[in-house]
Amino acid sequence: MVENRPVATFVTHAVLIAGVVFLCFPVWMALVASTHGPEALSKAPIPLWFGDQGWQNYRDLLTTGLPEAGGVPVGLMMLNSLIMALGITVGKIAISLIAAYAIVYFRFPFRMGFFWMIFITLMLPVEVRILPTFDVITRLDMLNTYHGLIIPLIASATATFLFRQFFLTIPDELVEAARIDGAGPMKFFRDILLPLSRTNIAALFIILFIYGWNQYLWPLIVTTEEDLYTVVMGIQRMANSGESLPVWHYIMGTAMLALIPPVVVVLAMQRLFVKGLVESEK
């Protein structure tokens, strides 16, 4: 702040508090609704403060399958989400690291051709080419499998670029020194490049974990067996339950369970997350 103006300071805080309330209020209502029984949520106005059904609701959700959710416990859906999110994250980081290493540290025919091939995938979000991709998965017999959920999503132009940018900033002297000491390319990669990339890997891990956990369309079409449902996708079955009235206390409980893991990751690793997000996109 350049000069001291009490009115401006007051307005500043008022704007921020209004913004925070706007952002938090929906999730507050979801949390409150998840602690009530169905009677409290059957007529307006619904309560703004917690009820006493919280433990009951969450225990029902996590352990027993609800018919509205296709009979799968939310605990199992969360496990599926975790497997998918970790698979996508680890896969993306692994194949992007080695691809970026090849592009930066080697000279070989068609190097730029490969680079552009990876680059173009930036432009083809899965939503856009959904039907032919589904067709490919069917032909490869990957429906209703974990690898069908994971592998098609692990190509990553963004991660490859981030690592490429980072490798370009590493001084050449390190490679020279490693070569004089007789280190081959894989030894250099393992013992020097990987340890140097630790912060970048961690920052990317957070962003990709959120990306993986929040996938919706892909699990929706690749899984038809209820045992493989992920939680972000599974919630839609409860909200659009057709003839029966939606069970809002369970739906909001599931929404809370689905949003807690990624939100906790962002808040717990806030500094790394902010650094990773702002640097990887620019």
Added chain:
Amino acid sequence: MKRVVFRSRWLPYALLAPQIAVTLIFFFWPALRAIESSFFIEDAFGFAREFVAFENYARLFADAGYLKSFRTTLVFGVGVTALAMSIALALAVAANRVLQATTLYRTLIIWPYAVAPALAGVIWFFLMNPSLGIVAYWLDLLGYDWNHYQNGDQALLMVIVAAAWKQISYNFLFFLAGLQSIPKSMMEAAAIDRAGPWRRFWTITFPLLSPTTFFLLVINFVYAFFETFALIHATTSGGPSDSTSILVFRVYQTGFVGQDYGSSAAQSVILMALVIGLTVIQFRYVERRVNY
């Protein structure tokens, strides 16, 4: 470019192989198949297909429903972008002013980034539910009749607010990073020249933020056009009477529900052209940076 490189005939290819394999199988193959099947009309069982050249495209642009989807997508995209960016800018400017509390406010503002669009949709769907949603109830007290099951404009407004709500944190972080990179001395010099905060914002801050603003404009449009499928699918399912059926939702609807593969493929191709256009714009202008 590195001066010092390793030499190996096969190693770089082996290192690139996994990424290239996934790209070829799950990106290029489907994209080419989409282009191919957009020129055919196939029966629902996949037994026979007939080459029809551009008929699928011609049918699309003659279809009032599809043209309406374009308009809906545009309104949706502009609405989400304007709302998410203006709120985020106001919050970032404010957070940048409060020196000690910036981190605290940042923590309270960034977490919705982690909320999946589908969940944002479902939660707002609950808040706005005409019979028991709390916001719908308050609107009713104010004498405003809310029912997004019947009123298409209200349904569109609801999905715009839900989509923007989730995107504010992302924009906020980039605006805040942009603001923090503006040198303090510039503000002080302007203040000494008796420029008030309002004037300083429009003559210094806003122009210096223009690269960030432009970058976010493209990102927000891409988000609104392509990443909000889940939000629409989990809440309104394109309804009532197609009023929230944005283009990505329509691709899915035509292909999986309507089983019209040719038309769905043609829509995919149009959307791919749109994404490529947006990406090219982004790279051309981000390279040239709107700078002062």
